Amino acid sequence: MAVNQALPRALRSLGGGRRSPNPPDAPATHEPPARRTRSFLTRLRQDSPLLFMAAPAVIVLLLFTYVPLLGSVVAWMDYVPFLGFTHSQWVGWDNFTALFQDSAFWSALSNTFQITFLQLVLFFPVPILLAVLFNAVAMPMAKKFVQSVIYLPHFLSWVIIVALFQQVLGGGGVISRILATHGHKGLDIMSDPSTFKLLLTAQGIWKDAGWGTIIFLAAIAAIDSQLYESATVDGAGAWGRFWHVTLPGMRPIIVLMLILRLGDSLTVGFEQILLQRDAVGPGAAEVLDTYVYFNGVVDGNWGVATAAGLLKGVVSLLLVLAANKLAHRLGEEGIYQR
Template sequence: MVKKGIFYYIKRDYLLYLMLVIPVVYLLIFKYAPIYGIQIAFKDYNIFQGINNSPWNHFATFEHIFSSKQFYQVVRNTLVLNGLDLIVGFPAPIILAILINELVWTKFKKVSQTILYLPHFLSWVIIGGIVAQLFSPTGMLNSLIVDMGGQTFPFLTDKYAWVATYIFVGIWQNAGWGTILYLAAMTGIDNQLYEAAEADGAGRFRKMWHITLPGIRPTIVILLILQIGNIMAINFDRPFNIQNNLVMDFGDVISTYVYRVGIQTADFSLGTAVGLFQSVICLIFLLSSNYISRKLGENGIW
């Protein structure tokens, strides 16, 4: 059998390779090219001198960061908020997907899915405005509570109440979109398993527990590993648009800290150093969670 070279396959499937050009270029420009700028973390970077001409300070930036109490506070806040998102928010799309999968009325099922997906397409700026209108001391929810004879509740002004509001809003925004992967995984489950279980007298709960959940377990494990790997990474938009000065003890996270201290004050070396530290910790968590998953007999991400 004559072995065919790579050019044969490129010529045969050239349209597929052309489709890869855009994502590959995107990765090269926005993911790999910025790696060159990591050296800013080890320099006294001056925007007028540029990266190459700025003097090296070795680990002075990291020493400054690790000696700052505020840095440890934002690391704690990031871990706490992401940890709560993992504990409370991660099961939400799984439960929601199972409930949607159990719906018999097809039209209602499609309408429900559409309604649940919609919050994902809203900008966090818009969501921040909605949160302010609903949960502020003079917002709609507190006005309703006062009209019913109660007292205003500090949804956005008390630190602990703010954390609960933050987690709830995140679940509302992401849970519907997160069901897509789980519903797709459920379509791969053999219907004969449900029929056999029903013939044995299994009810809906038993079928969900013994067939649906094991059927989507590989998907759950992979998404769990990825979320654990991002335990130190937190989006800028969500905390920035919901936080306020009264809850900064809990609301100030790594992304807002980098924006405030690294970008607004033009201390780019500090911002890069914090970002590098964050990426290294995320990599450690990702490798550790994948290793533990493989040891427990589950399929990891590699």
């Protein structure tokens, strides 16, 4: 014991009687290691597998989404395909003036917003409710079977789906024949303009609602099971666990999907509507996408059609920015940080 006490004193005497800045019995201080910054070439080499995986999708996005945006200059030209961009005449804002004076454009814009509203109110909540119901199913085999059944319509083309609805809800469909057999008037929902927008929404729900549950099921699976156990111990029932655990856990994904849906909200289903447009007439079925198609591709009025498409893109961008700003005010991250 005496040796252990004398050793520090001897070491201090060798140092000239001065106390060292860090005596043996004091904790040593360590400088934090400097952060090593990787060069760009080093990061490029280390991340090369991920970059190669993402390259095909990036190339497709550039070629079919961003490069065609250069053709938006047609909105300010009297474009003639045989003359090209260099020899077609510039007309300034005349195409936009003609667009705003066209009553068919305002009708198509009104139909687009009506269908968008119905899809947001009636269609968007359905995958969320289905995901919650699937999560509550106790039998795994039954859960997988039901999921497989409702996923299947997503892989069918709109031609098949419209034909199926025609065989059920058309003038010569199953329901109409059953009513006629019992002495009632036949039913033809497929050619009724007053119910066409609800019909479009119902078709979209039947086709894509099951597929949309995948993301929300993943969000529910990421919720910590201990939260449900704690809520049960506190006396929360099924509704209480949903309201206080499941819904808050899904809220970031719900907000993100809502923002993305708003960005694509004005694209209400070109192929689906085009297949049924003649049955109900342009007054009920004309939307911005079909307006652009018939004015540009069919009638050759490329300038006005491009102006309508450009206006649709600008409105969609404003909807995304507004929804993302609202998400930030509600405390969510949105699709990009502030």
